[in-house]
Amino acid sequence: MRNQKNEPFPFGKKLYTIGEFSKLYHIGTDTLRYYEEKGLLSPDRGENGYRYYSAKSIWRMNVILNLRRLGFSVDRIREYFQNRTVDTTESLIDEELALIRRQIAALQELRQSVEEQRYIIEETRALVPETVRRLALPPRNAFVIRKPYDADEDMDLLMRQLLDRSKNPVFMIGNNRLASILAPEDAPHQFEGALLFDPKGTFTLPGGAYLSICYAGATASRSYAGKLSEYAVEHGLVLTPPFIDLVWIDIHTSENDSEHLSELQVRIQAEDPET
Secondary structure: OOOHHHOOOOOOOOOEEHHHHHHHHOOOHHHHHHHHHOOOOOOEEOOOOOEEEOHHHHHHHHHHHHHHHOOOOHHHHHHHHHOOOHHHHHHHHHHHHHHHHHHHHHHHHHHHHHHHHHHHHHHHOOOOOOOEEEEEEOOEEEEEEOOOEOOHHHHHHHHHHHHHHOOOOOOOOOOOOEEEEEOOOOOOOOEEEEEEEOOOOOEEEOOEEEEEEEEEOOOOHHHHHHHHHHHHHHOOOOEEEEEEEEEEEOOOOOOOHHHOEEEEEEEEOOOOOOO
């Protein structure tokens, strides 16, 4: 058995100072004062004006921490303390269960997204730069912001705005759902907008046959658009712009420029079955 004099908070103690109470719960004294201000705690006051926390404060603090951990607001906790019966406690438990179910669902969604990140990074190792591929792609929904830009900083800002539109957890690390829309060759800007592939997106990129080429290093969309156009001419294909420049690996995943990887895609015009 531990010696009582070594116990920082010995059993049987009637009152705790704000400093002792703060250490007991590993929270700041400012938080304790905030809970008092909001009516969750009501410590006693000594003749010296100091706060002293009793057994009543202990059980209330236990409940507060439990409910705050689950995401209950301070106002909801105060409402519960003001009308605490078997019925209201049962109702609160039902709310707790609903919150836990939502948290589990959010964690499962988060896990799926992180697993997708891991898979995408592994998939990049199988991509061969400088090689034109023909792909059969399904229709893809996306959120789109059409705003001309050139600088990477402008792209990052547009990407941030796109992420705000998506309700799914999307991460910049290991993510190939973000892309730029290459502007026409005679446009004053390199890109005419950005998109985020998302099943809930309001814009649909048509499915069908696509030409694709991956390239390493810094953005060189114009150059590789030319390579795809040359390939199309050589093989009698008609392309249907815009060219979509997808990000596989960029500064968010690696600071090494040589590891950066992008993919340019453009749809092939479908042949007329009557010709």
